[in-house]
Amino acid sequence: MAQALPPLQPLLDEITEVARASENRGKVADYIPELAGVDPDQFGIAIARPGQPTVMAGDAQVPFSIQSVSKVFMLALALGKLGDRLWSRVGREPSGHSFDSMLLLELEKGYPRNPFINAGAIVTTDAVLQGATPRETLGALLRFIRAAAGDEAIHINERVARSEIATGHRNFALAHYLLSHGNLKNPPELTLGTYFHQCAVEMTCAQLANAGLFLVGGAGAPRLVSQARIRRINALMMTCGHYDGSGDYAFRVGLPGKSGVGGGILSVVPGVAAIAVWSPGLNHYGNSKLGTEAMEQLAARTGWSVFGPT
Structure with a gap:
């Protein structure tokens, strides 16, 4: 039986509240001088679905370097x-x-x-x-x-x-x-x-989630590349999108994703949604620490995973 999808706005608000309360936020990419001064306390998340309004919470309208x-x-x-x-x-x-x-x-x-x-x-x-x-x-x-x-x-x-x-x-x-x-x-x-x-x-979480819709496929999604190419890009995002942390992200989240040292992550739920999350502090892999944790929560609560619901 398919897992019932919870209301997304309260869920994103809750995930944002948890992220903002976290004491360990990771470390910003200080080897790039323009990124070293970014406020690590920022957190944003957005979900875009074909033909539906974008749902967002936190600093989802703040531009950041997508790297x-x-x-x-x-x-x-x-x-x-x-x-x-x-x-x-x-x-x-x-x-x-x-x-x-x-x-x-x-x-x-x-x-x-x-x-x-x-x-x-x-x-x-x-x-x-x-x-x-x-x-x-x-x-x-x-x-x-x-x-x-x-x-x-x-x-x-x-x-x-x-x-x-x-x-x-x-x-x-x-x-x-x-x-x-x-x-x-x-x-x-x-x-x-x-x-x-x-x-x-430079993009906001809302812009990045909407831009990721071309990889979602299905009715109403932008048709910028072929379905065969969507499948291949998503496969590479799953296996290689988080560098030497790709296996950890697949294990914890179970979705194709691409990270950047600006603290952004773009993830794709094939046929359903594109998700963008941003928190500038990075983990030891160079991926957003709170962003990864937020995506893990979101996948668990929605059942969105290419491997099936938890």
Whole structure:
């Protein structure tokens, strides 16, 4: 028998109250100067369902840097441009290592494990950039996200982008290592300039949840990519979307999800809803601590899980 769905607004209000009362909020990504000063006491959550009003609570209307959540949207663009040819340059396996690790890239000779670790995302951005300018590529990304969210107000925070360019030394190392193995087609400064601006896209939880509807599928959801591609992107989000914490997130939440070091998480309930949660403090995996806990509560209370209700 299907689990009865509780009223969502009181549930989100309760989850927000629990999150705000938490004493251990994790640690903000202070290695990016523009993120170091973000107030860690903020928490927002939003649920978007096709054809229904977005339900939200807490700081769901406060913009934040989506960081690596942007990799989902760039992957959709790359698959639209290259199709399965993309997989000749990047894999589809979990990494088991941190998001900016050099180790596997060296062992596997410049072939990144998946498109959600930094090396794989740099290759994905490089693939979309090929034959275009950074401005054109970022314009295409913003048009895609705005179309998915139904909101023209979404933009890139230039201060965050400049902050990442100034401090992204490990990403420059990854890019040069990719180049040394022939897996970077554009000059590193062009690809990384595009990549850092991509990560600096700024959105609210409400906007991000609505933008995630293209991955929900089913009646009323935006038709921006094929159903077959939705299935594949969701599969990668489930297995690779939380870096070396992907197994833990799947175990605790049971939904495809993509995190970012800005504290955001986008999760998908296939055929039902897209959920965005934001809390800037990160756990030891580099994923939102309270965001993960909130998603665990939400999945348990709603029965939303690809593995069945608890």
